[in-house]
Amino acid sequence: MHYEGNMIRPPSEAYSILLQATVGCSHNKCTFCAAYKGERFKIKSDDIIMSDIEFAARHCRNQDRLFICDGDALIIPQKRLLAILKEIEQKLPWVNRVGVYANTKGIAMKTSEELAELRAHGLKIAYMGLESGDDETLKAVNKGADSQKMIDMGKKIRAAGVALSITVLLGLAGRERSEIHAQKTGEVLSAIDPEYVGALSLMLIPGTPLYDEYAAGRFPILTPEETLVELRTMITHTNLSNGLFHANHASNYLPIRAKLPEDKASTLRLINQALAGKIRLKPEHMRGL
Incomplete structure (x- = not known):
């Protein structure tokens, strides 16, 4: 395989074939992200x-999922992306799911018919970074889209039959807008109604603009307890018809895996128990990206 740069893939694609079709991220301006810094x-x-698909055909017969890297492969022009999917269908017939990262720009560039065509040729799941449903927070971190754009594009790709996994970021709004960030994020998640939600806890990375804000004393990091309160508020305002809400990433203080709506009440009780000191939180030195 021909790999370049700092490749990133979702945790759920850990055992997938990684086919790198793009290098870096076409936006690459989020203030909290260093994934593709300098690329x-x-x-x-x-x-x-x-040629990498041909390599996978010879050497990756035990892997039935494939993830197209890097940051936003959906931005590849339709004709070229469709050709890639058709080649995967032909050369890797045992692959039953292809996934991509998808930002609002990439989704907007495709018509609903084109997205459905990609779905018909194996694109089964897309991963979208919402981060926050609060427009002020989205603007502050230079996400490149507001909450309504996130809702519209999330609904658009879901309507094409592509499962959607959305990432949100606890602590991203700092302390002053924590409650607003949590509530608005839950409301946007409810409006999109994705199959999967992954809540990560903010970890500042040296060299990013948000880290510089923190170092200058202009951006506060939430305590573990404040982060849990934010998560509780977010889940309270999140109403999914049939989705999984995960907060079990390495960055999180309290691992959570909830099926919504049925596990909502029990999950809120679990968070309350942790806040009351009845459940031990993950120590800081064990957290990771």
Whole structure:
């Protein structure tokens, strides 16, 4: 396989074939993210992509999922992306799910018919970073889309039959807007109604603009207890028809895996028990990205 730069994939794609079709992220301006720092976005040549599919056909027969890297492969023009999916269908017939990262820009560039066409040729899941449902927070971290755009694009890709996994970031709004961030995020998640939600806890990375804000004393990091209160508020305002809400990433203080709506009450009780000191939280040195 021909890999370049700092490749990132979702935790749920840990055992997937990783096919790198793009390098970096076309937005790459979020103030909290250092994933593709210093990398210039590009779409790799079809020759390299197809040769990597050929490699996978010979060496990856025990992996039935494939993830197209990097940051937003959905931005690849329709004709080229469709050709990649068709090649995967032909050369890797045992692969039963293809996934991509999808930002609002990439989804907006595709018509509903084009998204359905991609779904028909194996694109089964997309991962979208919402981070927050609060417009002020989204603007502050330079996310590049407001909450309504997130809702519209999330609904659009779901309507095409592609499962949606959304990431939100606890602590991203700081202390002053913590409650608003949590409530608005729950409301946006409810409006989109994705199949999966992953809540991560903010970990500041040196070299990012948000870290610089923290170092200058202008951005406060939430305590573990404040983070749990934010999570409680977020779940309280999140109403999914049939979704999984995970907060079991390495960055989280309290691992949570809840099926909504049925596990909502028990999950809120669990958080309350942790806040009351009855459940031990993950120590700081054991957290990770």
